[in-house]
Amino acid sequence: NKTEKKVRVVNAGLSGETSAGGFSRIDWILKQPIDIFVLELGGNDGLRGLPISQTRKNLQGIIDKVKAKYPNCKIVMAGMM
Numbered sequence: 001n002k003t004e005k006k007v008r009v010v011n012a013g014l015s016g017e018t019s020a021g022g023f024s025r026i027d028w029i030l031k032q033p034i035d036i037f038v039l040e041l042g043g044n045d046g047l048r049g050l051p052i053s054q055t056r057k058n059l060q061g062i063i064d065k066v067k068a069k070y071p072n073c074k075i076v077m078a079g080m081m
Contacts, residue, residue, distance in 0.1 A: 012028075013041075017044060019041045019059055020050075037070075037075050
């Protein structure tokens with residue numbers, strides 16, 4: 001049996017975005033209901049030579065805010081190779 005679901009996908013990413021930029025904009029993104037949150041930031045941090053500790057802090061901050069507002073939201077982290 002095939003089950004169809006209507007979904008809405010919002011690409012909130014910006015070209016050249018850093019984890020700090022994503023963290024600063026997360027409250028705007030969280031104004032709408034979210035069931036699945038795909039987090040793929042940090043590659044540009046590396047290209048710019050930003051400290052890994054700061055990238056980690058920003059990514060964790062984003063995750064914490066998503067989970068605080070939508071505790072049942074599934075978070076998918078994607079990376080660049």
